[in-house]
Amino acid sequence: MPKRSRSKAWLIVVLLVLLAAIGSVSYLGWRQSVRGVVSVTTPPRFVGHKTAFVFTLEAARGNVARVEIRIVQGGSSSVVAKQEGTFGQRVEVPFVLESATLGLREGSASLEVWARDDFWRPLRPHERAIASYPVTVDLTPPKIELLGATRYLSQGGSGLVAFRVTGASRTTVSAGKLVEPSFAWGPPERGTRVALIALPWDLPPGTALTITAEDEAGNVASRGIPSELRPRRFPRDSIELKDAFLEAKVPELLPQRQPSQPLVDSFLIINRDLRRQAEETKRRIGATTADQPLWEGPLVPPRKTKVFANFAETRTYRYAGRDIDTQVHYGYDLASTKQSPVTAANRGVVAFADPLTIYGNTVILDHGLGLQTLYAHLSSMEVKVGDEVAKGQELGRTGASGLALGDHLHFEVLVHGVSVTPIEWWDARWIRDHITKPLLDAGLSEIGSREEPGGRAPARNAQRPTP
Numbered sequence: 001m002p003k004r005s006r007s008k009a010w011l012i013v014v015l016l017v018l019l020a021a022i023g024s025v026s027y028l029g030w031r032q033s034v035r036g037v038v039s040v041t042t043p044p045r046f047v048g049h050k051t052a053f054v055f056t057l058e059a060a061r062g063n064v065a066r067v068e069i070r071i072v073q074g075g076s077s078s079v080v081a082k083q084e085g086t087f088g089q090r091v092e093v094p095f096v097l098e099s100a101t102l103g104l105r106e107g108s109a110s111l112e113v114w115a116r117d118d119f120w121r122p123l124r125p126h127e128r129a130i131a132s133y134p135v136t137v138d139l140t141p142p143k144i145e146l147l148g149a150t151r152y153l154s155q156g157g158s159g160l161v162a163f164r165v166t167g168a169s170r171t172t173v174s175a176g177k178l179v180e181p182s183f184a185w186g187p188p189e190r191g192t193r194v195a196l197i198a199l200p201w202d203l204p205p206g207t208a209l210t211i212t213a214e215d216e217a218g219n220v221a222s223r224g225i226p227s228e229l230r231p232r233r234f235p236r237d238s239i240e241l242k243d244a245f246l247e248a249k250v251p252e253l254l255p256q257r258q259p260s261q262p263l264v265d266s267f268l269i270i271n272r273d274l275r276r277q278a279e280e281t282k283r284r285i286g287a288t289t290a291d292q293p294l295w296e297g298p299l300v301p302p303r304k305t306k307v308f309a310n311f312a313e314t315r316t317y318r319y320a321g322r323d324i325d326t327q328v329h330y331g332y333d334l335a336s337t338k339q340s341p342v343t344a345a346n347r348g349v350v351a352f353a354d355p356l357t358i359y360g361n362t363v364i365l366d367h368g369l370g371l372q373t374l375y376a377h378l379s380s381m382e383v384k385v386g387d388e389v390a391k392g393q394e395l396g397r398t399g400a401s402g403l404a405l406g407d408h409l410h411f412e413v414l415v416h417g418v419s420v421t422p423i424e425w426w427d428a429r430w431i432r433d434h435i436t437k438p439l440l441d442a443g444l445s446e447i448g449s450r451e452e453p454g455g456r457a458p459a460r461n462a463q464r465p466t467p
């Protein structure tokens with residue numbers, strides 16, 4: 001071989017070796033540099049007596065292989081969760097932390113996450129915490145002080161409770177299983193809260209009413225409201241369904257029905273499913289109430305009307321001589337002349353103005369603190385969502401839209417979206433004894449007095465107080 005070509009071959013070999021060496025070193029360097037496990041957990045802020053957390057960890061390459069969660073306070077560290085094995089690229093580590101068992105004291109501490117992956121690296125890095133979250137140990141439950149409450153309550157009625165709460169981030173009032181919101185009354189730092197309470201028509205007498213307060217550490221305090229829930233008798237009625245009525249109403253209310261479906265089967269879908277949908281809408285609109293009262297004085301009933309159906313009337317629907325359905329009627333049916341003006345029962349803001357299944361064209365007015373009024377079966381609506389209305393202002397005209405037999409107004413009073421009897425809210429004396437009295441007992445200003453409870457402009461369509 002000539003000398004020149006031999007040295008060329010050598011040069012190629014040297015270059016290849018050099019390339020292989022550079023390649024290996026950069027490959028090992030890359031393996032070494034791959035990021036280890038990271039915590040993608042929403043940082044916890046508080047630790048209570050018994051606090052549940054879920055830590056979420058992710059490995060950049062390979063799998064999470066070992067996890068340890070420790071709580072560190074004043075130089076001492078305890079392991080609260082430990083997992084070893086191969087968990088996959090993303091792992092959730094749930095655990096419950098019991099402060100007493102761990103000997104934690106109130107004050108600051110930190111939650112540390114120790115973790116590693118199974119990705120091979122030339123040099124094993126030192127064990128270290130991959131994340132550390134400062135937390136506050138809070139073992140003191142909120143304090144609830146009852147200031148005033150409606151003493152005598154009735155099924156299908158309303159009530160009010162005023163209280164002071166300290167150290168809570170979420171406060172609710174419950175009537176049995178029904179959980180209702182409360183609202184700050186006056187400056188938030190004073191901690192005074194007021195809640196209107198809806199008592200569903202079928203709430204069993206003797207049901208406990210409770211105020212519950214929870215802080216961010218999960219500490220819960222609750223207190224019973226001393227009151228007496230009295231039974232009320234509600235009427236029963238039966239409605240005979242005629243083919244002419246079904247032929248007129250079913251196509252309007254269930255346009256998507258199959259023509260082969262018997263009218264009475266379609267009617268049952270309307271009477272059950274569409275009715276339930278309307279109930280859900282009422283609850284949803286109830287949660288958008290203003291956080292201050294917008295109303296003043298009693299609700300005003302429509303003038304020159306005749307009542308022909310009452311609140312919480314249980315109705316049996318009959319067709320061709322058989323009982324086919326039973327439903328509860330949640331409003332007052334008030335009849336006057338056809339297309340007579342429908343007026344606002346009190347000052348408020350339009351929270352809903354649209355067709356609402358069986359209710360037809362419906363307006364819901366928000367009066368604040370969860371109190372709302374509903375006007376249904378309208379032939380026309382003259383207001384839109386967000387409009388401020390005065391007491392007595394015209395909202396539209398009566399009609400027979402929705403599941404109505406003839407021209408009338410279906411009127412409801414709602415508290416947090418739950419239908420209650422309007423009788424109480426039409427009665428100035430009832431309001432004085434059951435709503436104003438507990439407020440005065442609590443040393444608070446009465447609703448509608450010139451002094452604004454919050455000292456600020458009323459907030460409209462506010463969300464339910466955030467937890």
Ligand SMILES: [Zn+2]
Pocket residue numbers: 309329331332333409410411
């Ligand atoms: Zn009705």
